[in-house]
Amino acid sequence: MVENLHSLVRDVRTGHRLTEKEAFGLMTATGRDVLAIAAAADEIREEKCRDDVTYVRNQNLHVTNICKNLCGFCGFGRRAGDEGAYCNDKAAIQQKARLAAGRGVTEICLLSAVHTDFTLQSYLDLLEWVREVVPHVHLHAFSPDEISYAAERSAVPTRDVLEQLKGAGLGSLQGTAAEILVDTVRAVICPKKVGYGRMGPDHLRGAPPRYSQHGDNHVRIVRIGSRSG
Numbered sequence: 001m002v003e004n005l006h007s008l009v010r011d012v013r014t015g016h017r018l019t020e021k022e023a024f025g026l027m028t029a030t031g032r033d034v035l036a037i038a039a040a041a042d043e044i045r046e047e048k049c050r051d052d053v054t055y056v057r058n059q060n061l062h063v064t065n066i067c068k069n070l071c072g073f074c075g076f077g078r079r080a081g082d083e084g085a086y087c088n089d090k091a092a093i094q095q096k097a098r099l100a101a102g103r104g105v106t107e108i109c110l111l112s113a114v115h116t117d118f119t120l121q122s123y124l125d126l127l128e129w130v131r132e133v134v135p136h137v138h139l140h141a142f143s144p145d146e147i148s149y150a151a152e153r154s155a156v157p158t159r160d161v162l163e164q165l166k167g168a169g170l171g172s173l174q175g176t177a178a179e180i181l182v183d184t185v186r187a188v189i190c191p192k193k194v195g196y197g198r199m200g201p202d203h204l205r206g207a208p209p210r211y212s213q214h215g216d217n218h219v220r221i222v223r224i225g226s227r228s229g
């Protein structure tokens, strides 16, 4: 049973922001406590958003599966030369973008592994290729690791990379591609990816992201993200 659940829910209903400890306590709820928390959350949702539901029509556009990281949990990434490894060229990217536009999407997500040879110019080219054929679709693209790698390979500060990509039509950045924003966990599941400690401030300020002992850290970091978005 969650300690002081009902007074905590009452406080939240009147504007209290949960502390990390309180948030973590709620994650341990079971049985009727879960229903009480769900009911309070639903009431707050109703007050803030009524019953309006918004959505985007999105299509993923895969650029390449050749990846420098080869994370242990991933079945997508390949080494260059592996069976099934690919990297789409301009013609293929534009054909996929046209196909997406023909389906009436409002957003294209350039979803990719972190290609060993890509530089900042590679990412600028990708945006330009899509913009050429579908200028009005929102572009949701590039993970923090792609941004970090482009900055490193091109010897350009991360902030400048973000500004150049934004200038070329980038609408919003993707999440972490591991979705765990705690470096000690990332060190186990995706050790070659940029850690939160490096990606956090620039990534979270650069463009709006949408998104255990580790649970409360994750909540705290997501909250920082929601403030900076």
Ligand code: SF4
Pocket: 067, 068, 069, 070, 071, 074, 075, 076, 077, 112, 113, 114, 177, 190, 193
């Ligand atoms: S960076 Fe992404 S694509 Fe590459 S191995 Fe890791 S999860 Fe897979």
